[in-house]
Amino acid sequence: MxxxxxxxxxxxxxxxxxxxxxxxxxxxxxxxxxxxxxxxxxxxxxxxxxxxxxxxxxxxxxxxxxxxxxxxxxxxxxxxxxxxxxxxxxxxxxxxxxxxxxxxDEWLLVFRATPGIFVDAQIAWLNGSNVTTSDVTCQVLSATECAHHYRHPVVNLWNVLGVKQVKLVFFKGQQQKYIIFDGIGSDISNWFKQSRVLNSSWSNLASDTLPFFSIEGDFERNFLTSYPYDSCESDTFYTLVLEGRTAGNRCSYEDLATYPQFFFATGDKPGKPMLGMALADLFAIFIK
Known part of the structure; x- marks a missing residue:
C-alpha cells in the first residue's frame, strides 16, 4: 500500500x-x-x-x-x-x-453590476475599469446605495485559477434567472458561449438558434443572447445588457433615462424588452 x-x-x-x-x-x-x-x-x-x-x-x-x-x-x-x-x-x-x-467548494461572487451609473458593465468586467473592489454595499445581492460595479481582484488571475464553472444571475428582489457555464479552459470573455451552457432557468437556451451569444454582443447590447434581428418590434432576447443608445436608427426600447440597464426574459422563452422581459436590480457573476 x-x-x-x-x-x-x-x-x-x-x-x-x-x-x-x-x-x-x-x-x-x-x-x-x-x-x-x-x-x-x-x-x-x-x-x-x-x-x-x-x-x-x-x-x-x-x-x-x-x-x-x-x-x-x-x-x-x-x-x-x-x-x-x-x-x-x-x-x-x-x-x-x-x-x-x-x-x-462554493460559488465566489466576482462581479456585481449596478444599473443606472453610466459606467459600461462590459468594460468593467473585461478590463476592471471604474470598479470598486472593496465597497461592501456593492457586494450585496439586492438593490443598495452602491454607485459602482464591483469586481473581485481575483478576476485578474483567471488563467491560473482553475475555474470549473461560471454562473450569471439576474436579480430583481431575489434571484430570478440564471445560466451556469462550463468554465474549464476558459478566459474572462469566452466562458459566455452557448456551447458552454451546462444549466439554465431557461430550458431551451442551450439549444435555441441564437446568432448573438457573447459578452461583447452587438453595438451597445452586451451580455447578449438574442434571436436574429428583424425589426425593433420583433427583437427577442433572453438577456440584454443595454449600455446606451445605439447610434443611427435606434429602437424605442433603448430610450431610457439612465444606463446601463439589464433586461432578462421573465418566462421560460425569450421575450421582447416591452413584453416578456423585466429590468433587473442587478446582475452578478460567480465562479467555482
Whole structure:
C-alpha cells in the first residue's frame, strides 16, 4: 500500500470528521464540502488560531461565517483562516510540505453590476475599469446605495485559477434567472458561449438558434443572447445588457433615462424588452 494512497484515505477520513465536527460546532453552512490540498499553504488569512488537530482547525473555520478556507500547519499547530473559497486558493498560496489546506467548494461572487451609473458593465468586467473592489454595499445581492460595479481582484488571475464553472444571475428582489457555464479552459470573455451552457432557468437556451451569444454582443447590447434581428418590434432576447443608445436608427426600447440597464426574459422563452422581459436590480457573476 503506497504513501499516496494512505494520504488520500487519510484526507477522506478527515473530511468526514470535519462534517461531523462542524455540525457539532453549530456551523450554519454544513452542507458545503471541504476539499483537501496537501502540501500547500495559503499566504492570505484574516485570523490565526491554535488547533490541536486538522479536524478542529477546519471545524473552527466551518463555524466562522467569514472563513471559506483554512491552512493547518502540522509542526506549529497553527490554523490560518481565509475568506477565499477553493477556486481562488491556487493563486493565493505556495507549496509547503508542513501544511494542508482545506477549502469550501462554493460559488465566489466576482462581479456585481449596478444599473443606472453610466459606467459600461462590459468594460468593467473585461478590463476592471471604474470598479470598486472593496465597497461592501456593492457586494450585496439586492438593490443598495452602491454607485459602482464591483469586481473581485481575483478576476485578474483567471488563467491560473482553475475555474470549473461560471454562473450569471439576474436579480430583481431575489434571484430570478440564471445560466451556469462550463468554465474549464476558459478566459474572462469566452466562458459566455452557448456551447458552454451546462444549466439554465431557461430550458431551451442551450439549444435555441441564437446568432448573438457573447459578452461583447452587438453595438451597445452586451451580455447578449438574442434571436436574429428583424425589426425593433420583433427583437427577442433572453438577456440584454443595454449600455446606451445605439447610434443611427435606434429602437424605442433603448430610450431610457439612465444606463446601463439589464433586461432578462421573465418566462421560460425569450421575450421582447416591452413584453416578456423585466429590468433587473442587478446582475452578478460567480465562479467555482
Amino acid at each position: 503506497n504513501m499516496a494512497f494512505l494520504k488520500r484515505k487519510q484526507n477522506q477520513l478527515i473530511a468526514f470528521f470535519i462534517m461531523l465536527f462542524s455540525h457539532n460546532c453549530g456551523a450554519e453552512n454544513t452542507e458545503n464540502t471541504f476539499v483537501a490540498t496537501p502540501d500547500f499553504a495559503l499566504t492570505m488569512s484574516f485570523k490565526t488560531v491554535t488547533s490541536s488537530s486538522k479536524v478542529r482547525c477546519v471545524g473552527a473555520c466551518a463555524a466562522d461565517q467569514k472563513c471559506l478556507s483554512a491552512t493547518y500547519m502540522l509542526s506549529t499547530k497553527q490554523c490560518l483562516m481565509s475568506e477565499l473559497p477553493l477556486v481562488a486558493t491556487a493563486a493565493s498560496g505556495t507549496p509547503n510540505n508542513d501544511a494542508v489546506t482545506y477549502s469550501m
